[in-house]
Amino acid sequence: MSRSLVIGMAGSGGDGIVSAGESLIGACASEGYYAIMTKSFGSQIRGGESSCRVRLAVDPVLNSGGALDVAVVLSWDDFLKFGAELPVSGRAMVVYDTRTGVAADDLPLVGVTPAEVFPVPISDLAREAAGTDRAKNTVILGLLAGWLGIGQEATLRGVRKKFAKKGAELIEANERAFHAGVAYAEAHPTAESRKMDPATGSGAKLLTDGNDMCAAAAIFAGCKFYGGYPITPSTEVMQFLSREIWKYGGVLLQAEDEIAGIGAALGASFGGKKAMTATSGPGLSLKSEVLGLATIAELPLVVVDVQRGGPSTGMPTKSEQADLFQAVFSAHGDVVRPVLAPTTVGDTFTTTVEAFNIAEQYQTPVILLSDQEIAQRKEVLDPIDTSEIQLIDRTLPTDAELENYQRFQLTPSGVSPISHPGMEGGNYLGAGIEHDEHGAPTASGRVHAVMNEKRIKKLGPLHKRDDLFRIEGNENAPLALVSWGSSAGVCREAVQLAADRGLDVKLLVPYLLYPVNEDIYRRFFASVVGGLVVEQSHLGQLYRILRMYIDVPGGVVSFCRSGANPFRPKEIVAELRDLALGLQRTLGESRQPQE
Amino acid sequence: MTTATATLAPKAFKSELKPIWCPGCGDFGVVQALYRALSAIGRPAHEIAFISGIGCSSRIPGYTTAYGFNSVHGRALPIAQGLKMARPELLVLAAGGDGDGFSIGGGHLPHAVRRNQNITYIVMDNQIYGLTKGQLSPTSPKGLKTVTSVDGSLENPVNPLMYVLTYGAPFVAQGTPADLPGLVEIIEAAIRYPGFAFVNVQSPCVTFGEPEQQIKTQKATMESLEGMGHDPGNLIEALDLSRAYGTTLHTGLFYRSPEPPPTFDSLVHERQQRMMADALPRERILEQFIQR
Numbered sequence: 001m002s003r004s005l006v007i008g009m010a011g012s013g014g015d016g017i018v019s020a021g022e023s024l025i026g027a028c029a030s031e032g033y034y035a036i037m038t039k040s041f042g043s044q045i046r047g048g049e050s051s052c053r054v055r056l057a058v059d060p061v062l063n064s065g066g067a068l069d070v071a072v073v074l075s076w077d078d079f080l081k082f083g084a085e086l087p088v089s090g091r092a093m094v095v096y097d098t099r100t101g102v103a104a105d106d107l108p109l110v111g112v113t114p115a116e117v118f119p120v121p122i123s124d125l126a127r128e129a130a131g132t133d134r135a136k137n138t139v140i141l142g143l144l145a146g147w148l149g150i151g152q153e154a155t156l157r158g159v160r161k162k163f164a165k166k167g168a169e170l171i172e173a174n175e176r177a178f179h180a181g182v183a184y185a186e187a188h189p190t191a192e193s194r195k196m197d198p199a200t201g202s203g204a205k206l207l208t209d210g211n212d213m214c215a216a217a218a219i220f221a222g223c224k225f226y227g228g229y230p231i232t233p234s235t236e237v238m239q240f241l242s243r244e245i246w247k248y249g250g251v252l253l254q255a256e257d258e259i260a261g262i263g264a265a266l267g268a269s270f271g272g273k274k275a276m277t278a279t280s281g282p283g284l285s286l287k288s289e290v291l292g293l294a295t296i297a298e299l300p301l302v303v304v305d306v307q308r309g310g311p312s313t314g315m316p317t318k319s320e321q322a323d324l325f326q327a328v329f330s331a332h333g334d335v336v337r338p339v340l341a342p343t344t345v346g347d348t349f350t351t352t353v354e355a356f357n358i359a360e361q362y363q364t365p366v367i368l369l370s371d372q373e374i375a376q377r378k379e380v381l382d383p384i385d386t387s388e389i390q391l392i393d394r395t396l397p398t399d400a401e402l403e404n405y406q407r408f409q410l411t412p413s414g415v416s417p418i419s420h421p422g423m424e425g426g427n428y429l430g431a432g433i434e435h436d437e438h439g440a441p442t443a444s445g446r447v448h449a450v451m452n453e454k455r456i457k458k459l460g461p462l463h464k465r466d467d468l469f470r471i472e473g474n475e476n477a478p479l480a481l482v483s484w485g486s487s488a489g490v491c492r493e494a495v496q497l498a499a500d501r502g503l504d505v506k507l508l509v510p511y512l513l514y515p516v517n518e519d520i521y522r523r524f525f526a527s528v529v530g531g532l533v534v535e536q537s538h539l540g541q542l543y544r545i546l547r548m549y550i551d552v553p554g555g556v557v558s559f560c561r562s563g564a565n566p567f568r569p570k571e572i573v574a575e576l577r578d579l580a581l582g583l584q585r586t587l588g589e590s591r592q593p594q595e
Numbered sequence: 596m597t598t599a600t601a602t603l604a605p606k607a608f609k610s611e612l613k614p615i616w617c618p619g620c621g622d623f624g625v626v627q628a629l630y631r632a633l634s635a636i637g638r639p640a641h642e643i644a645f646i647s648g649i650g651c652s653s654r655i656p657g658y659t660t661a662y663g664f665n666s667v668h669g670r671a672l673p674i675a676q677g678l679k680m681a682r683p684e685l686l687v688l689a690a691g692g693d694g695d696g697f698s699i700g701g702g703h704l705p706h707a708v709r710r711n712q713n714i715t716y717i718v719m720d721n722q723i724y725g726l727t728k729g730q731l732s733p734t735s736p737k738g739l740k741t742v743t744s745v746d747g748s749l750e751n752p753v754n755p756l757m758y759v760l761t762y763g764a765p766f767v768a769q770g771t772p773a774d775l776p777g778l779v780e781i782i783e784a785a786i787r788y789p790g791f792a793f794v795n796v797q798s799p800c801v802t803f804g805e806p807e808q809q810i811k812t813q814k815a816t817m818e819s820l821e822g823m824g825h826d827p828g829n830l831i832e833a834l835d836l837s838r839a840y841g842t843t844l845h846t847g848l849f850y851r852s853p854e855p856p857p858t859f860d861s862l863v864h865e866r867q868q869r870m871m872a873d874a875l876p877r878e879r880i881l882e883q884f885i886q887r
Contacts, residue, residue, distance in 0.1 A: 029886035206884040216880045225681050227673075246867050247874030251680040255673065256706040263670045264677030267646065270664055271681040293667050349881070384881060421644040421662040421678070421685050429612075429656060429663040432649075440612055441657065441665070 001197045004057035005148065006065040008086040009140065011074030013047035016137035021052035022378070023141055023162060027154040028056045029207040029380040032199030036061045037378040040085050041317060049078035051086060056150075056380075058197050062344070063489040064377065066568040068092050070148070070194070072140055074122065076100050076108050084565045091115050093190060095143060097122040097136070116191055125180045135177035142181020149195035152182060206383055210348045210375040211236035211278075214304060214368070215244070217352035218276050221391060223302070224250040225268035225275040227261040229283060232316040233372040234306035237278040258286035262303065266290055269299045270430055272394075272420030274356055278304035281323045282312065284330065284367075291365050292331035293432045295455065298408065298418070300359035300366075300394055302352070307371040307485075309563045319372035320563025321485050322537035327367040328514045328545065336456050338362070339514040340468070341369040343488035345379035350389070351511055354468070357392040362458050363418055369513065371536075373486035373566055394418050402426055406437040410450065414458030463517050471524065473499070473506030479580060480524065480531030480556065481507045484542055487534050487567055494572035503576060513542065516549040530555030530583045534572060538562045555583055603637055605630035612657045621798030621810065622651060622719055624772020626658050629717075632782040633659075636686070643686045646675040648700060650692035651726045652719035652798065661688070669700025672707040672716065679712045683860040686786065687713070693720040697753050698733040708762040708791055710859045715785045719798040720755065722808060729803035736841055739805075756837035756849060759793045760830065765852035766792035767833065769845055772799075773813035777846055784848065789855050797844055813844055820847035828853040 007024070011017040018039045028035040035056040042048035055065035067089035073079045073096035079086060088094060088109055093116040096102065104117045120143065126135040138159060145152045156178060163171045208216075215237045218226070226241045228234075238254065245252050251268075255261035258279055265275040279287060284305045294301045307323045309315030327339045338358050342351035352368060359366040397405055397417035402425035409416040416437075419426025429439040434448045442448070470488075473495055483491040488509040498505045508524045510517075525531075533543040533556065540558030559575055608630045616622050633643065643661035647653035649668035656663025666674050675689040696704060696718045707716065723741070724730040730743040734755065738747040759767050766788040770778035778796065785792035799808045806812065825832060825847070833850035875882055 026886055204885045204887060206881060207886040208884040212884070216884070219880050220877060222877070225677060227677055244874075244880075246863075246870045248877055249867055249871065251863055251867075253677065253680060256702060259670060260673035260676075260703055260706065263666075263673030264680070266666075267664075267674035267677030267679075268681035270674070271644070271678045271685070273681040275677070275681070289667055290670065293670075297664070297666075380886070383885070386878060386881065421682060422642060424639070424641045427641050427660055427662050429610075429665060431657075431663075431665040432667045433665060441654075 001193060001195055002069070003059065003197050004055065005069045005194070005196060006053060006055045006067070007070040007072065007144065008051065008053045008068040009072040010049060010051035010079040010082055010086060012078055013044065013050055015050070015074050016134070017050050017074065018052050019162070020137035020140050021054050023155060023158040024054050024144065024150070025378055025380065026158040026207060027150055028054070029205045030154040030157070031151040032202065032205065033057065033196070033380065034059060034061045035380040036064050038064045038373070039376070040082060042081065049081050051079070051082045053086065056196065058200055060381070061379070062493045063486070063569070064373070064566060066570055070144070071095065071114070073097065073100065074136060076102055080108060088112055088114055093118065093194060095120055099123045118188065120184060125184060126177050129176040129180040130173035132173070135174055138174045138177040139181040142178040143185045146182040146185025147190055147194055204383065205380050207378060207380050208345060209236065209378050210342065210345045210370055211306065212240045213345050213348040214278070214352045214370060214375070215240035217349045218302070218356070219244055219248055220386065221353045221356035222274050223276050223356065224248070224273040225265055226250070226277065227253045227255050227264035227268070227275070228277045228279065229255050229258045229261045231258070231280045231283045233308055233376050234278045234280050234304060236376070237304060258283040259290060262287040262290045266294055266299055266301055269301050270420065272422070274300065274360065276302040276304065278306065280306050280308050280316070281310045281314070281326065284323065284326055288330040291337065292333060292335065294365040295331070295335050295337060296432055296434070297430045298363040298416070298455065299430070300363055302355045302359050302366055302368060304368045304370060306375040307369060315564060317372065318564040319486060319566065320537060321371055321487065321535045322539070322541065322563065323369060324513060324537070324541040324545065327369050334452050334456070336459050336515050338364060338366045338459065338462060338512065339369055340366060340511055341485045341513055342374060342511070343485060343509060345374055345377065346381040346384065347511070348374060349384055353389055353391070354511070357390070358462070360394045361392045362415060363394060364459065369485065371485050396423070397426060407439045408435060408437045408451070410437060410454055414454045459515060462512065462515050463519070465512055465517060466520050468510070468512035469517065469520050470509040470511070471506065474504060475506065476527045477504045477506040478527060478529040479503060479505040479576060480528040481505060481534055481572070481576070482531065482542070483507070483534040484510055484513060485535070487536050490567045490569055491534050491572060493569040494576070497569050498573045498576055501573065503573070503580065505576060514545070516545065518549050521546060521550045525550070525553050525556065528553050528556060530579050532557060532559035532572065532575060532579065534559045534567060536561065536563045536567065555579070603634050603639065605634040608633045608640055608659050608661065610658050610660050614658055615654055616651060617802045619801040620651070621721065621772045621796070621800070622655065624775055624778065625652070625717070625719055625796050625798055626655055628772070628775055628778040628782055629659065631779045632786060635783050636786055638686050643688065644678055645688045645690065646671045646678065647689065648691040648695035650695045652690060652692040653695060655690050669695050669703070671695065672700060672703040675714055676707060676710065676712055679714055679860060680863065683864065688715050688717065688786070690717040690719065693718060693722065693734040693755070694724050694732045697755055701733070704759065705762045708759060708764045711765065711791050711856055712859045713789055713791070715782070715792045715794065717782065717794045717796060718755065719796050721798050721800040721804055722752070723800050723803045725800045725803055752841055754837065754840045755795050756840050757834065760834050760837055760850060764793050764850070765790045765855055767849045768793070768847065769795045769797065769849065771797045771813050771817060771844060771846055773810045773817060774846055777819070781847065788851065790852070790858055817844040817846050820845050820849065827851045
């Protein structure tokens, strides 16, 4: 019996591999399992190779997992193209279509012999049962249901739903294909049981991806305007809102370019409405001038950057965490701009709502740094209790304040009550040019200095927001991990794994990346002798920013690499173990008796 | 929201800020015309939002008592559009210079036109970059010698009137501070038009502009479209007349679509009303992710 399984499948574009993965994760969710599904494609718009990974488990899943337990191959050429994304382990069962013509004892795998190999006439079963090869993916669902014991009824329900609009004939054909798969699996049992433990969770589960979650959170937060331009891998945020935002009295603009997208959103915010734009790295580059405008005009705005491999076009469909510098430092001038990052599909909800709250409370643009991994993976999670979530709206001027209104009034907090067109007495000039408390343009160095101070001071309370950090593990642990974004989910599992292996490790996950909460890092590092800052970029951008603000202990080093393939928990534990051994050797040498 | 009163004098729209413009700048005439037009319209200043980009002319919102936003170079139109979508009840004006509107922000203009929001866009076209002290602009005539075209410009100027007409704008007019009553009339008509209204104002730069573009010359040479008997409902004739941009200063209405098409804002409103009925309450938005 298994508590957790990683299934990887690959085939050609028309094979319906991703669709099978979606049916599978849907069935897992209705059965009460937790799961994460990622998909990967060749660079072709249509056709070419496609693959997906589904990690399902009895317990909540924190990342997409390591090597495959089950590999399903419709075409070996296609499967092998995914290389590191679909690694087969020695404990894996490999299921492949006999039509590939490969002998079971001659698999094109290098350096690994899977535990079990099943050549299955998948195409033939599909044709016999459904009269067409196109039902191959449904046969696969039957095979997996039979071998892994995932609810047949739930899977069938998903299949029926998928073909609901295509007519009874197609539904019946696919039902036959599914049963053919199940029958084949029952007639050819696995040597070692690969059945999943029954799910323990009770109640309905949510199933969605990070982009849809982000969009839903925006609506929850009261977002009334979205302006954006299609860009992979963020476009689903706009697609979701284009279906939904109107229902809540909002408006969506697919703008002519990235600059117009953020410009329109800023215009809506000037009008007093909560507004958002979403993009990826290249789009954020284009938006940066308007980001600066939002800062100096002190207008709330949420800007989502779903990171992909960069620079430039880079790798549009692959994840990376290399936009942190851009998020923190883009746009010129002395600026502090809050940057938040979710770590899972689930916490994308709360982090997005937080982005709106910070934007509104402090009248500032906020960047939400998501990444392709969490934005486009599907995740099964428990329902989120939203009843305690507070929503913050910008502070409007009172009637008394409107008597002699000063839009940029210097206040103790640095936040000035903000009016919007339509409010009598609140009339003011918003501007990208430096201005005095009334909003009148100025070239005075003194006023400029005062206003810079105001705009930075007002964000001061963010340095104390310990609630925007997650700390796990023994607080006196000498070893530490720090990680953000999708890599944090890998590190959370690595901490559990490390504890199982006797390593004393703790973990810090910042949801607020900037401004840097110096205190929480200082306290966290107080017990730390050695550790890793884990992030998916070549430069290790968080590590470098931390070193700008904090005396990071010498034993804490950057563990980073360029994007595309996510970290795996085991490699982090191995790196941590090496680090600990290295520190131990140094300690040993320092304790040698002196001559 | 709309409270039309006929008692607002032009000076009710004049702010306390002193313009940075050079004495004799055409933009003084434009802002005067605007005060009078807004007075005739009668909406109170707090219901008016005036968005601009960067340049001498983009300072204009600050010289009115309306809500103003002097944004960044070339982006007045996107900001104005977002604002109008968010608050369709406002009277939204956008303004800027020829560089702002036809060069750095030129990519936004066709899209603003095709969305057909009820926005009035006033361009103060002086065929030169004045704020940066006299460089070539997108409407500078071919051959013009400036500090960035010492031997004369090699490029053809854009023709804003023809551009905007071909993009499909339902209201296109041209004016000049040399004919202030005419300019007031044009701006007022533009604001009253229910759709995207474009007003090109030949507003001379006294410091860096050419002698033949100054008010005195304009007064002597301008030709009223109305006086010529032009029918503003005739798009083909309007296009034909627009070809004279850069050679003859035509003033008045080039084109006003006789049957105003529905505005973006009215279509949005209709969609919202239709879709609101089957929405989950905002607090329950996550329920659509429940896997049954």
